Amino acid sequence: MRRRGHQAIDWVVDYLASIEERPVQSKVEPGDVAASLPLHPPATGESFDDVMADLDRVVLPGITHWQHPSWFAFFNSNTSGPSMVADIISSGLAVQGMLWQTSPACTEVETRMMDWLVEMLGLPDSFLSTGDGGGVIQDTASSATLCALIAAREQVSDFAVDQGGVQGKMTVYASSEAHSSVEKAVRIAGLGSDQFRHVDLDENLGIDPDALDKAIEADKAAGCIPTMVIATIGTTATTAVDPVAAIARVCQ
Ligand SMILES: Cc1ncc(COP(=O)(O)O)c(C=O)c1O
Known part of the structure; x- marks a missing residue:
């Protein structure tokens, strides 16, 4: 393992050192990568050298290079030398952290x-x-949002939802620029997408606190239960920043 591990790290370091020589976007056609793979799982293992050769032959041509210095699509794929090394150590320890006892x-x-x-x-x-x-x-931004929403749902309902399911219309507010994972969390948490409010924006494409205030007041008047406002620091499309302090004042 030591020798193969060194080989794998050398492969990654060489890849990153030469990444600028590659086109940012993969040039393969749909199905090209799959066509290079056997249709059925191999009955016997292959040598490590053959597997590494397949990385160069099959995988690399089908990679769109998120770490390329000319990458400007979507957002950064966060990684760094230290985080890659930390991943190796973390995988080597391979602990489960569900309880203190399972790894203090x-x-x-x-x-x-x-x-x-x-x-x-x-x-x-x-x-x-x-x-x-x-x-x-949390493992992803989506599940972090879902966890926070479920915590808010239980705090607002004093754990009644946990016991009896959702009663009433629990409304959730976010910028119309918020990521789709926010509305997805509203659905998964069982609140229903009808209870999700896209709040109007200010001139900087952040949530307009006055529009938020009005939306919450209108919902309260209609018998809804305002449950959570989800602010975004850097929206996906425009990197807009919602005014968190002003939003907090509206919530309070
Ligand atoms: C602002 C924002 N929130 C949430 C997400 C979802 O992230 P994840 O894929 O980690 O669930 C994204 C992904 O692009 C995002 O840009």
């Missing part, structure tokens, strides 16, 4: 890192694990 260091390092993040972002002390707060790393 996993729980305690994660908790302390989350507290560091609270400090680095200048969040209030109530976000710290030493009080009622404390973060947990």
